Amino acid sequence: MHPQRKKRLHLILFLVVAVAAAVGLAMYSLSQNINLFQTPTQIANGEVPPGRTIRAGGLVVAGSVERDQEGLGVTFRVTDGAAEVPVYYEGILPDLFREGQGIVALGQVRADGVFVASEVLAKHDENYMPPEVQDALEQAHQDGKKAMMGGDY
Amino acid sequence: MGDIALFLPEIGQTALILAFIMAVFQVVVPLVGVGAGRLWLMGYARPFAVGQALFLVISLVMLTLAFLQDDFTVAYVAANSNSLLPVPYKISAVWGAHEGSLLLWVTMLGLWSVAVALLSRSLPLDMVARVLAIMGMVSVGFILFTLETSNPFARTLPTPPVDGADLNPLLQDFGLIVHPPTLYMGYVGLSVAFAFALAALMSGRLDAAWARWSRPWTTAAWIFLTVGIALGSWWAYYELGWGGWWFWDPVENASLMPWLVATALLHSLAVTEKRGMFKSWTVLLAIFAFSLSLLGTFLVRSGVLTSVHAFASDPERGVFILALLGICVGGSLLLYAFKAPTVASVGRYELLSREMFLLLNNLLLVVMALAVLTGTLYPLVYDFMGLGKLSVGAAWFNTMFVPLTVALVALMGVGAATRWKSDSASRLVKLLAIAAVAAVVFAVVATLVGHGDLNGKVLLGLSIAFWLILATLADIWKKSRGELSRIPKLGMSYLGMVLAHVGVAVSIIGVTLVANYSIDKSVRMSPGETATLGPYTFEFTQAGTIEGPNYVSQATRFNVTRDGEFVALLTPEKRRYNARGSIMTEAAIDVSLFRDVYVSMGESLDDGAWGMRLQVKPFMRWVWLGAIFMALGGLLATLDKRYRRRSKN
Numbered sequence: 194m195h196p197q198r199k200k201r202l203h204l205i206l207f208l209v210v211a212v213a214a215a216v217g218l219a220m221y222s223l224s225q226n227i228n229l230f231q232t233p234t235q236i237a238n239g240e241v242p243p244g245r246t247i248r249a250g251g252l253v254v255a256g257s258v259e260r261d262q263e264g265l266g267v268t269f270r271v272t273d274g275a276a277e278v279p280v281y282y283e284g285i286l287p288d289l290f291r292e293g294q295g296i297v298a299l300g301q302v303r304a305d306g307v308f309v310a311s312e313v314l315a316k317h318d319e320n321y322m323p324p325e326v327q328d329a330l331e332q333a334h335q336d337g338k339k340a341m342m343g344g345d346y
Numbered sequence: 347m348g349d350i351a352l353f354l355p356e357i358g359q360t361a362l363i364l365a366f367i368m369a370v371f372q373v374v375v376p377l378v379g380v381g382a383g384r385l386w387l388m389g390y391a392r393p394f395a396v397g398q399a400l401f402l403v404i405s406l407v408m409l410t411l412a413f414l415q416d417d418f419t420v421a422y423v424a425a426n427s428n429s430l431l432p433v434p435y436k437i438s439a440v441w442g443a444h445e446g447s448l449l450l451w452v453t454m455l456g457l458w459s460v461a462v463a464l465l466s467r468s469l470p471l472d473m474v475a476r477v478l479a480i481m482g483m484v485s486v487g488f489i490l491f492t493l494e495t496s497n498p499f500a501r502t503l504p505t506p507p508v509d510g511a512d513l514n515p516l517l518q519d520f521g522l523i524v525h526p527p528t529l530y531m532g533y534v535g536l537s538v539a540f541a542f543a544l545a546a547l548m549s550g551r552l553d554a555a556w557a558r559w560s561r562p563w564t565t566a567a568w569i570f571l572t573v574g575i576a577l578g579s580w581w582a583y584y585e586l587g588w589g590g591w592w593f594w595d596p597v598e599n600a601s602l603m604p605w606l607v608a609t610a611l612l613h614s615l616a617v618t619e620k621r622g623m624f625k626s627w628t629v630l631l632a633i634f635a636f637s638l639s640l641l642g643t644f645l646v647r648s649g650v651l652t653s654v655h656a657f658a659s660d661p662e663r664g665v666f667i668l669a670l671l672g673i674c675v676g677g678s679l680l681l682y683a684f685k686a687p688t689v690a691s692v693g694r695y696e697l698l699s700r701e702m703f704l705l706l707n708n709l710l711l712v713v714m715a716l717a718v719l720t721g722t723l724y725p726l727v728y729d730f731m732g733l734g735k736l737s738v739g740a741a742w743f744n745t746m747f748v749p750l751t752v753a754l755v756a757l758m759g760v761g762a763a764t765r766w767k768s769d770s771a772s773r774l775v776k777l778l779a780i781a782a783v784a785a786v787v788f789a790v791v792a793t794l795v796g797h798g799d800l801n802g803k804v805l806l807g808l809s810i811a812f813w814l815i816l817a818t819l820a821d822i823w824k825k826s827r828g829e830l831s832r833i834p835k836l837g838m839s840y841l842g843m844v845l846a847h848v849g850v851a852v853s854i855i856g857v858t859l860v861a862n863y864s865i866d867k868s869v870r871m872s873p874g875e876t877a878t879l880g881p882y883t884f885e886f887t888q889a890g891t892i893e894g895p896n897y898v899s900q901a902t903r904f905n906v907t908r909d910g911e912f913v914a915l916l917t918p919e920k921r922r923y924n925a926r927g928s929i930m931t932e933a934a935i936d937v938s939l940f941r942d943v944y945v946s947m948g949e950s951l952d953d954g955a956w957g958m959r960l961q962v963k964p965f966m967r968w969v970w971l972g973a974i975f976m977a978l979g980g981l982l983a984t985l986d987k988r989y990r991r992r993s994k995n
Contacts, residue, residue, distance in 0.1 A: 200697075208709070219717060219746060223724065226742035230735035248737060265868050265948070265957050284868045285948030285957045288587070288920075288929040325735045 358408025372482030399456030512925030521581030529574030535567025543632035587931030600642030703761030759817030807858025846979025853972025
């Protein structure tokens, strides 16, 4: 083979291997860094192992929001219409956080079943429903209807 | 309102239709001219481009007038304005939502076409005809999209609302007056590079002259993109109330991807112009840069980001943009497949040469763009396949970007100092060894003196930033032979590159320090209480209300001191906008070159107490200062006199 070509071939092979390695690492890293969305029903049923970081969301249950007397701790419950999950968060809640509003939170389920949020998101639009929450509500609604029909599905 | 004023929206609509017709002529007539070899037909490209832009500007002005006159019979005005909205925001509301921002998009495309038409005297006429015809095709697609799916002039008759729903309060801000138009100028400006690339493919004239024509346009679009992205980051920083300046949000990623590829394109064009190589690759990058602009438009405008289901339930707009994207990418790649193999790159280069470093630069930038693309589309694909919903955390993007940026910057320092064709390792080592050692020493000293301990990440970030600056300086020293008076003679292109590269270093210093040394604290505070954060003391002196034109805010006042010395009086607010009843946090920031002190209000607690968020962010300004340097560097490069020289036809 022409030495110039051989050099070029080596370079191309090196690049291909480097790119393949980079893609492999990227995809592995991606699988470690995704946060799956779980509905309150799934959390209440114990489908989420404690300690795994997930996104959870639902409607904030009216009358469930309680601020700690000291500090910035707050507890509230979220629901998808079928199950409720208690959430604990310490810090500043977003502007659009209020009872009845759909929220999404990032955090982990504690062994006692409380969802400890490290971040609470409510989008900056009062009519906006987070799509995950919308889906969760519809899912719970469908399941409820099926249950009423006597499980005939 | 006068009688004529009632019909302004109809004038706007008519002008838009006329612009569409002009755009069709701008495509057809010059191409027929090129096909038949008729110069007089090709000559029509320029007047049609000017006509199209004129009608688009009329259309945009009519929409603006509708906003200024509170014409709530226009649905778009009713949805995005209010009689109490301050006048500057009535104007910026024109591009505050989907329909108007599309109109702005096509108007800018028209203006870029006019710029090409007017500034292309040195180009052969058939090239001008092709370039304007291709830009016309993009116009045709997008004006049709606006007219068919997103008409900003649609009426609310027969029962118009008494008052408008007001502009989203997030957008009632100076940053939002300037950020979208700048970003759009960048997005749309890439259509010029795209049109030049396709025109060159069509004519088979992919040569150094083509690269020289295309380069200043690409740089101009890149400048707008750079400034637009920086403005968006700055806006998010002060307006969202969290003090974050980059969130790896899909909308941000949509602007970052074209920027990364456009940056690669700038460097690839340099090789094509100087050495006549990388031609096919340059063309491909030009196609991808503009395609990513369109993809960004699709992601942001189709609703697909909110939910693939929302997209499926109201698919009209999304499918239309997807079709435009498909035609544009598919058509241009098809043309590329047919024409590119005929393009041969001549010339050789050694492993150690500037060409090689620019190749690696391109590789790294494209990999970065692919990483952003993967992280942005992954949740969409996952959801679309019915596997569930997920989000890709910012941590992933950071993991990807940090090593790639380190590699990129390490290479930049050498690459810029390396000669074309071939260079000797010993020359480079002699030139740059001191810079490399000094960079690490400076980084260690700066970290120890500035913070008292050695943080590995900070050390790495500062080392590569100092390395880039010192290597650049070493190269200037060498090229100017140590005489300051020679520096201006090194050429605008070179000095532009220097400034842009130093800008990258400045941004990296900012990012490194703000990411590692920011401190923040959320506290419960009542009037009269104080809190400390780092060396700063925050005294909550009073709380009260402020009446704005279309909002009422609860405000608090903070007296910030450091070691007993007065630093700033800060007044963060919590605004309630009357028309929508929505709440907005207005952070109060004391800005300085070396640190920002940032105070924002959380929620009202019992007994007059507030949840407060206090932050100190070192070197925050450097992140954007670096972007300003990059943009100014680009500006210098476009002013290089070789672009103004007339070439012989």
